[in-house]
Amino acid sequence: MTATMRPNISACPACSAAPAAEALAEQAAQKDARIALSVPGVHCAACINAIEEALAAHPGVESARVNLTLKRATVEAVPDVTPEDLVGVLERIGYEAHELDAGTLSATETDKAGRELLMRLAVAGFASMNVMLLSVSVWSGAADATRDMFHWISAAIALPTIAFSGQPFFRNAWAALKHGRLNMDVPITLAIVLALATSLWETSLSGKHAYFDAALALTFFLLAGRYLDHRTRAIARSAAEELAALEVPRAIRVEAGEERQVAVSELAVGDMILVRPGGRMPVDGEIVEGRSEIDRSLLTGETIPVYGGPGQAVSAGEVNLTGPLTIRATAVGEDTSLHRMADLVAIAESGRSRYTSLADSAAKLYAPGVHILSALAFVGWYLYTFDMRTALNIAAAVLIITCPCALGLAVPAVTTAASGRLFRRGMLIKHSTALERLAQVDTVVFDKTGTLTAGTPEVMNLDQVTSRDIGIALALAQGSSHPLSVSLTAAARAAGFEPAEVEDITEVPGYGTRGRWQGREVRLGRAAWVEAPRLARTAAWLRVGDETLQAFEFTDRLRDGAEAAIAALKDAGKDVYLMSGDTTPAVEEMARRLGIPHWLAEALPADKAARVQAMTDEGRHVLMVGDGLNDTAALAAAHVSISPASALDAARVASDIVLLGGDLSPIADAVQTAGSAIRRIRENFRIATLYNVIAVPLAVAGFATPLIAALAMSASSITVSLNALRLR
Amino acid sequence: MNILTILIPISLILGGLGLLFFVFTVRSNQYDDPEGDARRILSDQYDDKPKK
Numbered sequence: 001m002t003a004t005m006r007p008n009i010s011a012c013p014a015c016s017a018a019p020a021a022e023a024l025a026e027q028a029a030q031k032d033a034r035i036a037l038s039v040p041g042v043h044c045a046a047c048i049n050a051i052e053e054a055l056a057a058h059p060g061v062e063s064a065r066v067n068l069t070l071k072r073a074t075v076e077a078v079p080d081v082t083p084e085d086l087v088g089v090l091e092r093i094g095y096e097a098h099e100l101d102a103g104t105l106s107a108t109e110t111d112k113a114g115r116e117l118l119m120r121l122a123v124a125g126f127a128s129m130n131v132m133l134l135s136v137s138v139w140s141g142a143a144d145a146t147r148d149m150f151h152w153i154s155a156a157i158a159l160p161t162i163a164f165s166g167q168p169f170f171r172n173a174w175a176a177l178k179h180g181r182l183n184m185d186v187p188i189t190l191a192i193v194l195a196l197a198t199s200l201w202e203t204s205l206s207g208k209h210a211y212f213d214a215a216l217a218l219t220f221f222l223l224a225g226r227y228l229d230h231r232t233r234a235i236a237r238s239a240a241e242e243l244a245a246l247e248v249p250r251a252i253r254v255e256a257g258e259e260r261q262v263a264v265s266e267l268a269v270g271d272m273i274l275v276r277p278g279g280r281m282p283v284d285g286e287i288v289e290g291r292s293e294i295d296r297s298l299l300t301g302e303t304i305p306v307y308g309g310p311g312q313a314v315s316a317g318e319v320n321l322t323g324p325l326t327i328r329a330t331a332v333g334e335d336t337s338l339h340r341m342a343d344l345v346a347i348a349e350s351g352r353s354r355y356t357s358l359a360d361s362a363a364k365l366y367a368p369g370v371h372i373l374s375a376l377a378f379v380g381w382y383l384y385t386f387d388m389r390t391a392l393n394i395a396a397a398v399l400i401i402t403c404p405c406a407l408g409l410a411v412p413a414v415t416t417a418a419s420g421r422l423f424r425r426g427m428l429i430k431h432s433t434a435l436e437r438l439a440q441v442d443t444v445v446f447d448k449t450g451t452l453t454a455g456t457p458e459v460m461n462l463d464q465v466t467s468r469d470i471g472i473a474l475a476l477a478q479g480s481s482h483p484l485s486v487s488l489t490a491a492a493r494a495a496g497f498e499p500a501e502v503e504d505i506t507e508v509p510g511y512g513t514r515g516r517w518q519g520r521e522v523r524l525g526r527a528a529w530v531e532a533p534r535l536a537r538t539a540a541w542l543r544v545g546d547e548t549l550q551a552f553e554f555t556d557r558l559r560d561g562a563e564a565a566i567a568a569l570k571d572a573g574k575d576v577y578l579m580s581g582d583t584t585p586a587v588e589e590m591a592r593r594l595g596i597p598h599w600l601a602e603a604l605p606a607d608k609a610a611r612v613q614a615m616t617d618e619g620r621h622v623l624m625v626g627d628g629l630n631d632t633a634a635l636a637a638a639h640v641s642i643s644p645a646s647a648l649d650a651a652r653v654a655s656d657i658v659l660l661g662g663d664l665s666p667i668a669d670a671v672q673t674a675g676s677a678i679r680r681i682r683e684n685f686r687i688a689t690l691y692n693v694i695a696v697p698l699a700v701a702g703f704a705t706p707l708i709a710a711l712a713m714s715a716s717s718i719t720v721s722l723n724a725l726r727l728r
Numbered sequence: 729m730n731i732l733t734i735l736i737p738i739s740l741i742l743g744g745l746g747l748l749f750f751v752f753t754v755r756s757n758q759y760d761d762p763e764g765d766a767r768r769i770l771s772d773q774y775d776d777k778p779k780k
Contacts (some may be wrong), residue, residue: 044767048764069762069764124750129743133739134736
């Protein structure tokens with residue numbers, strides 16, 4: 001590492017003359033001092049303790065705090081501590097962790113909008129309780145001067161409260177009216193304003209009925225609905241945004257033989273960039289120097305790494321596996337193939353926004369209906385009595401009685417309960433209508449590499465190899481960071497084998513490892529290099545002198561819960577498909593292993609999207625589960641989509657739901673939860689309608705009193721919320 | 729009915745105090761991690777003051 005990378009404040013006197021540089025260094029130091037990690041596995045008091053203790057024990061960490069609600073750990077540490085260290089610490093004690101970008105984090109940390117809603121909710125709650133107290137006295141018989149005084153005090157509390165708490169509804173209603181549309185907020189605003197106006201008028205005439213308590217209770221219940229809705233979305237949105245910034249965008253640029261770490265956004269075409277083994281290509285480019293193997297699975301779905309040498313083109317997002325590579329950038333930023341793919345997604349996305357949520361379609365029916373009903377009541381009573389006061393009072397009563405307290409709570413109460421349940425199982429609902437769309441799913445399409453499989457190979461035939469060969473292979477493999485070598489080493493160690501004594505071990509990047517055993521040359525590597533036949537499966541070959549040729553066959557390790565998830569989905573009557581860019585034998589084998597009836601191999605990104613589109617045209621509702629860049633178009637084209645947290649940015653952005661943990665089994669659960677959530681929402685709509693069917697005729701007939709309005713409103717809101725809680 | 733001149737201000741003041749305390753709890757980040765705070769009571773680590 002070069003000195004430029006460490007944000008140390010220089011001690012030399014000349015540098016103190018450069019305050020700008022110092023300020024810059026200080027800024028960087030401050031930014032590094034706070035590290036945030038997403039820890040999807042944390043769920044209990046013991047986890048909190050274990051994580052906080054482990055993090056605090058790490059040198060350089062000043063304090064660590066776990067937030068269980070957001071499943072996140074915040075660490076204050078000296079600048080030397082890197083997030084990778086801490087992720088390692090957590091992985092050693094058995095918790096999966098991802099780094100979160102501190103910049104995005106601070107933007108979402110103090111949830112201003114949520115806090116504002118909570119304040120308004122609290123003020124409305126306070127005022128409605130006080131006014132209710134006064135109203136109860138009026139209902140229980142306060143008369144004349146006492147009643148008028150109570151009404152005036154109620155007015156004094158209600159008016160400023162509504163002016164403050166009702167703002168979100170007023171703003172939305174105004175915005176809708178300005179564009180000549182009607183939304184749920186228009187009848188709400190009209191009801192609140194009309195109730196206040198007629199109540200003031202009544203009070204000034206010493207009238208019997210005032211609706212101050214109803215106006216406040218309405219505001220309170222509706223704000224509660226809004227707050228729940230906001231909270232569910234805010235948690236998901238902030239977590240998703242922070243995840244999106246997960247791949248911290250830095251690259252190593254080679255400038256006149258010196259390595260400098262720079263932000264990816266600063267790279268230009270023609271720059272020389274060093275990509276170390278294990279690093280991801282930050283831009284599209286051409287290899288200038290070095291030999292290695294490249295993992296393209298995120299882009300194409302191929303599991304077998306491809307060889308990379310000078311002159312070969314690489315795309316942003318590919319992972320360099322074995323040797324250091326220097327590449328010359330040919331396309332940066334927006335022009336990279338990765339970003340062009342993201343543009344494709346944006347086009348497909350626009351199709352999805354056509355889906356109208358249940359709440360919106362209810363509002364579309366509801367808002368005009370209420371206005372017409374109330375206007376009819378007003379006109380009818382005016383023609384009947386020619387009394388403006390009576391007619392206006394009844395119109396206000398109709399608006400209040402029909403006001404969508406229960407409707408406003410019907411959807412958010414259920415989605416909050418459902419999202420909370422799924423979040424506890426490690427799923428993040430990013431899109432507001434994702435649950436509704438998930439409930440309609442009848443076909444599930446899985447990607448293979450990285451989705452059904454963990455992307456790490458597993459040795460298949462260790463028991464068919466002689467222990468001598470395993471010993472030699474282990475000795476050769478243990479020094480290499482190639483995924484096949486790492487996996488072979490782990491498997492051989494776990495089976496209790498010891499490495500043989502092999503000397504002069506050297507790794508030839510892109511080919512394999514060679515050494516000397518008992519005077520004979522031994523090689524472990526790709527088929528062509530050891531002069532062995534190619535196999536259909538992923539394999540590493542061992543050659544001992546001229547006599548033995550031994551293949552180690554690998555298969556991709558299944559993700560935890562993959563079998564359970566597919567079995568559960570099939571039990572639930574869904575059609576399950578497997579679509580992959582990998583070779584036919586590999587895909588066929590995977591399909592057989594998991595019992596998936598339909599599969600498609602060697603699919604290009606466009607093939608996948610076209611296939612999903614074709615299924616959609618057949619009238620199916622497709623759930624796409626995928627992680628790679630090759631899946632993004634299909635993810636966006638599907639009715640609803642899920643991607644794991646390990647997926648590429650573009651894929652996560654394109655999907656509606658992000659799976660935080662490595663386990664796939666919550667997918668089946670999510671489909672089921674979504675189904676029952678939609679049933680609850682429909683039930684809630686029915687409850688709200690039923691209450692309107694009973695209360696509206698009373699209001700139109702002029703029998704509604706503030707007491708009846710208050711009872712009906714509270715009863716329906718509470719029934720709806722309790723019904724939503726049954727989901728837990 | 730004169731008692732009302734005392735009772736009504738009292739009810740308003742008590743309610744207002746409750747509101748003020750609630751505003752204070754919101755401002756001091758006490759609702760940032762309700763689930764974690766509920767579990768921390770089971771922790772045997774002494775945690776006598778809230779950390780930021």
